Amino acid sequence: MAEKLRIGVFVCDCGTNIAGFVNVPEVCEYAKTLPDVVYVKENMYTCSNAGIQEIMDAIKKHKLNRVVVASCTPRTHEPLFRKACEQAGLNKFLFEFVNIRDQCSWVHQKEKEKATEKAKDLVRMGVAKARLLEPLKEIKIDVEKKSLVIGGGIAGMTAALSLAEQGFEVYLVEKENRLGGLLNYINQIYPSDANAQQFLEEIVKKVEKEKKIHVLLNSEVESVDGYIGNFNVRIRQKKESEESKEIKEIKVGTIIVAIGAKPYEPMYMYNYDEYENVLTQYDLEKILKEKKIEKWGTIVFIQCIGGRGERVNYCSRICCMNSIKNARILKKLLPDSQIYIIHKGLQTYGTVYEDYCRKAREEGIRFIRVRDSIPIISSLEKRNGKLFVGFYHPGLRRKIELGADSVVLSTPLIQREDAKKISQMLKIPLGQDGFFFEAHVKLRPVDFATDGIYMAGSCRAPADINECIVQALASASRASIPMAKGYVKAEPYTPVIDEERCMGCGVCVEVCPYGAMKLVEKNRRKFAENIPAACKGCGACASSCVHKAINMRHFKDEQIMAQIEEAI
Amino acid sequence: MKDVLIIGGGVAGIQSALDLADRGIHVYLVEKEPSIGGRMALLDKTMSTNDCSICILAPKMNECASHPNIEIMEYSEVIEVKGKAGNFKVKVRRKAKYVDSSKCTGCGDCMEKCPTEIPNEYNSYLDKRKAIFLPFPQAVPRKATIDKEHCLKLTRNRCGLCERICKAGAIDYNQKDKIIELNVASIIVAIGSSLYEPKDLVEYGYGRYANVHTWMEYERLINAAGPTHGHLKCAPDGRRPKKIAFIQCVGSRDVKRCQWCSSVCCMVSIKSAMLANEHYPDLESYIFYSDLRVFSKRFYEYSKRGERDYKVTYIHARPGEIKEDKRTKNLTLYYEDEEKGKINKIEVEMVVLATPIMPSKDARKIAEVLGIETDKYGFIKTVDYTNPVETTKKGIFVAGCCERPKDITESVYQASAASAKAAEIAGD
Ligand SMILES: Cc1cc2nc3c(=O)[nH]c(=O)nc-3n(C[C@H](O)[C@H](O)[C@H](O)COP(=O)(O)OP(=O)(O)OC[C@H]3O[C@@H](n4cnc5c(N)ncnc54)[C@H](O)[C@@H]3O)c2cc1C
Ligand SMILES: Cc1cc2nc3c(=O)[nH]c(=O)nc-3n(C[C@H](O)[C@H](O)[C@H](O)COP(=O)(O)OP(=O)(O)OC[C@H]3O[C@@H](n4cnc5c(N)ncnc54)[C@H](O)[C@@H]3O)c2cc1C
Ligand code: SF4
Ligand code: SF4
Ligand code: SF4
Ligand code: SF4
């Protein structure tokens, strides 16, 4: 490096947060003795407007070419100080953060001397790294203003409509020969009790009328490569009449996954396959839709069949409300019937659902709550043409039997077969429950960790129509961000691959959680190559490479080593 | 591209603001309190991840503060809205803080010295704060506010200490409220919820028995930044509890009080029991419930984990009565033991009541100002269940707990959803 190093160090009091436990003037005096440090300043609040101004002035006045700030935490303040450097004409990656609050003064509140010594150590390490910093450039990637939505259920259609309304072109890919997914099989929808088919028809019409949405029925995504802003997608479409197939290639900026879920079929459970009049909710919807109700005297709904620890280890959220809905419909059609719902704790959360359940009680539906820790029923038998449901009644503290003309089993929604395929194709994870796994459960519920890919609806977790719509709009909002801006910026902390050392083993491709590494062939040899736009700079690849062929920019081995040497 | 107004700076308002701002739309984020953050800023950990609540929220709060497309208007209220979708004319009152925010560095010197102490609403009134204050240490913006109801200078023209102490010269006792006019294309309402007044909860001895708390109080007691620095202490001698009972649905799902289910309290009590056990590994918890609401992603698994790893016992019963031992202040709960078919009792050192999440106290007022409707429960009304973010007026959307009780996850995705709809109007 030709240019002579001129390092400026700013040490912050953070009011009393740091100065109360660390002798800041002493740390400053110490910093002045470090090599290449030409300027040191104590600030009461480095982050205040005055503090920021001082950094900018000092860069100009003292021709600083490296800046070190020792203060609170980079999590909230690094961007601020970097911006100050940039505004004063210094490449913002020539800035180093030293954390002497969260990692020092706050943890050593009772030992002022040790805290001061540790602060000095940390500043010395920071200065050592600053001396080796290199100017870097942020990477700017253009984003295609088109989106791909996989799955044409209520979630996929709603997401497509919102994106179109916001001005983006959308490809809506549906595997079946019609839109609507599960909604096609439903009679009425809770809690409004509106006709499901009318509701669906209206939405399908809107989708078909919208010029910005290209609906591709009988279609599946065959392959996807690329990264945020630039996904290359191959779609295979079956042609209805002939046996022929058509391949369509498109380029999109974002992808929304909305492939839904399917009801669990209780095969070989409770004689479902054997007895007539033992139905699933799915079967019952069909019967109600086709108005083929028989004169049943007693109807027993049984909840959580296969759910809550039986076949799957979750609560399916929609089936309690669904039973209450259908129980109410049946009660209206057959006013003299006895209707029971056997459950493990009803899931009628919120305002409207709780009222819906109360109405059902008032209308004479009977609820029987059983224990959660054992299978919901112990037997389901047919004797003399009548069904008998046996279960342990906790209030009576013994097993009882209910006779029934019809038994309706509530089974959970489970992952569709295609989930695994989509997961592999897009390199997006599935959770243990079989549903897609979000970037953060609380704060990024419809994002994937991989940029540019989002999800909505029952492929995320069982969700009713209301929730599918909310999530679909949410995914449309998230996907609109890079497309509306037209570009994304990637931090330049990307790996540098040493082609001499790289053996093309592909371990880095496997470990990268963001799909940012790929193998390419050059001169008949395989090398790892980084996709900067997708890379998060996490360093997983570098630490997994046994051949030491990967070095991280800004965290290069020699930079880290310099820090470690100062520490010991 | 036109501007959007967001009313309420809780996690929902923050998420709406960030989504819109990131896609290039300028937003005004109007918050009634001196800091954004809402309820989530006051929670200890969040179910079902047990993340530190403020630690995951603070970066988002700071992002709002430094975002070029977001203008935070803290300590402000929307007082008038005219016009229609695409062109609303809004008046906002920015209340006087008696501190010049452009000068205040948030150093805290004034708060240390101010002689006036008042019950601290941000700690559920369990300790005191000063008349000049920050609601909590991570406040955004981190600027002091003087409470004019209690400040000696502003009420009786005495004291004036903070003005003398402030090195930044930020105190301004003559500051006046300001009315600001905005023009926005769409509006998102995210004013959150209120909690049931615990004064009315006579049956379980709240207010009479020292060791009976509401769940919100418990959040502050178990929080390291709270009044007891995260140590659970029981009257009369400050000893820590060995057994805690949580009672669910106290006031919720009750036709005489709040007929709805507050949606999160079952899971929150499981979380609270887990946190207590993490602090004190021998601590046992008993959760008295009627239906355990475990419907969301990974909730059921979480409830099982509580039982397996954190000494949580679920009891399907509603305690009829609690008696306090006059000397030890321990509490004995009497309940019908379903398994045994008789009245049973259990003695614990602390009881936590899951009280209802109510419509925000401001819901009706805001609805009136905006010309939108509230539903029969008092929450902000949506057109119907298949239009889940649209209020009864075009161009005005809703997100978070002000629509109905929900957890953070659902508040966040509803907030993004509201942004999508707001952007459909504001975004061309
Ligand atoms: C019996 C029953 C009754 C119900 N009753 C109600 C009710 O009354 N009220 C209510 O609110 N909710 C109800 N629900 C829930 C509601 O119907 C669903 O949650 C909702 O329809 C799910 O929508 P979705 O878009 O997420 O998924 P889906 O409807 O499952 O749609 C997903 C779509 O993706 C397609 N797809 C799958 N894989 C691929 C692929 N690889 N490529 C392309 N496309 C693919 C599928 O063909 C499907 O069309 C009920 C559910 C059931 C099972
Ligand atoms: C005790 C308790 C524990 C909880 N624990 C968890 C948990 O562990 N995990 C979880 O997921 N959820 C939990 N929740 C639920 C969680 O708090 C809410 O989901 C979340 O805070 C809702 O966010 P919000 O933005 O809708 O409302 P809030 O966080 O309440 O924010 C609303 C904001 O609007 C402001 N405001 C109000 N009126 C006005 C007005 N007129 N003008 C301007 N601004 C206004 C308020 O000051 C506030 O800042 C808990 C709730 C409680 C009560
Ligand atoms: S929603 Fe009801 S029936 Fe379905 S799994 Fe959950 S508790 Fe069981
Ligand atoms: S640094 Fe992380 S994100 Fe980037 S290529 Fe390596 S493993 Fe992938
Ligand atoms: S008003 Fe003055 S003393 Fe108080 S926090 Fe602000 S700068 Fe510090
Ligand atoms: S003037 Fe008011 S706010 Fe300031 S120190 Fe005195 S009482 Fe406190």
Ligand code: SF4
């Ligand atoms: S979430 Fe649980 S405690 Fe809260 S009201 Fe609903 S059922 Fe009762």
